[in-house]
Amino acid sequence: MYADAQLTISHRTRCLAAARWVLPPGAAIAGRSAAALFGAGLIGDAEPLDILVPSGLRFGPVAGLVVHTGEVAEADVLSLSGIPVTTPLRTCWDLARWLDPEEAVVVVDRLLGQRLVRADELREMADRRRGARGWKRMLRVAQLADPGAESAQESRLRVRIVLAGVRRPVTQFVVERDGRFIARVDLAWPELKIAVEYDGLWHDDPRQLHRDRRRLNRLLGEDWIVLHVTAQRLREDFEGFLAELRQALRTRTR
Template sequence: MPTASEPVDVLVPRAARIGPSAGLRIHHGKFDPGDALDRAGLRVTSPARTCWDLAQWLDVVETVVVLDSMLARRLTDVPTLREYALSRAGRRGWRSLLRAVDLADAGAESPQESRTRVRLVLAGLPRPETQWVVADKGRFVARLDLAWPQFKVAVEYDGLWHDDPEQFHRDRQRLNRLLGCGWIVLHVTAKRLRDDFDGFVAEVRAALRARSCSPR
């Protein structure tokens, strides 16, 4: 979600003569029937049109971050977005939206999880499952951010909550139980996402390769 200091993106018809305005980022475009809705007296773009615009204004990773959130909140769904893109085939932006939709996943529970997943896939790794539940003899063990269950390899995003000693203690108990079930769990932080993502990709790839070549 944008912060109070970030500008608000506004879409206006191409013919509208609106210049730069403080706090606003003005975009001009063509509106199709159904693209604009009335919400409590405020004119807004439909969820599908909003996703279409984001696919043109943002890179694919950040577009998917927003699409994941919208899908999770059930503001739209994959078939609707795919149909919207395909119905506009040939127009600027339709392939960008289709690509983002194909990468989107309603299971993501945070923007950083979405960024991690999409960047791993774009790096050539198999698409992981989101929020994968691990059970042992019918008993719940853990729910994993990203997982390749056929290899028992998982990726967890470590956020700032790990500064909490109690949470850290519970997390390590959970990790021990996962290891006891034969899982390899790799952890990624904001710093690694920012400064050493290639190194992290190599670690995940090595874990998947090791598991795909060895019996479990």
């Protein structure tokens, strides 16, 4: 397939090309690719497209496509600028079935945050499809998802904390005193005054780092315990962080 040399080949461009010239009738862009088209995806431009093909229809393999088969109702697909794509709700169902829970929640959090789906719709879908293959995974993702996450790493951190058996934290909690704003933290157990902050790449900005540390210093003045997690620690020493979090929770619940 040929394209103008000046054309930017984005994931959306590839979805459009596949929809126009490759996909068989009844098939749709799905999964992470569908989420990307809705503006909620975390998928690279060169990564394979997720495609949903109706059961019984023989198609593929095709280079650049990951072909999934399954029952596809007419209500599960909509047209987005001429591209057949699974609805946000059906996309969540497929994400729950195709990805591990942590990565599925990362994308579902973004769909929730953009109000493309609602938490009660996710739970209703799981209940409605009870007994179908994948319904338990959908229920688990619905239980773990939270629209308050502001980054993929925050979602991963929260999911790992909950799956480790720690009580679920509140996302983006605002600390106030006498009605005056003090700070907003990524994850919190407000009744215990314990917070967890994910330190992302933006901390390379000295001005932002200064503002962030000043904000957290105000929290410490309010008798909060603030634990920090970096990308490296999340990747290499989550167990060490988890031990610190559990110790802080035990200290405040005595």
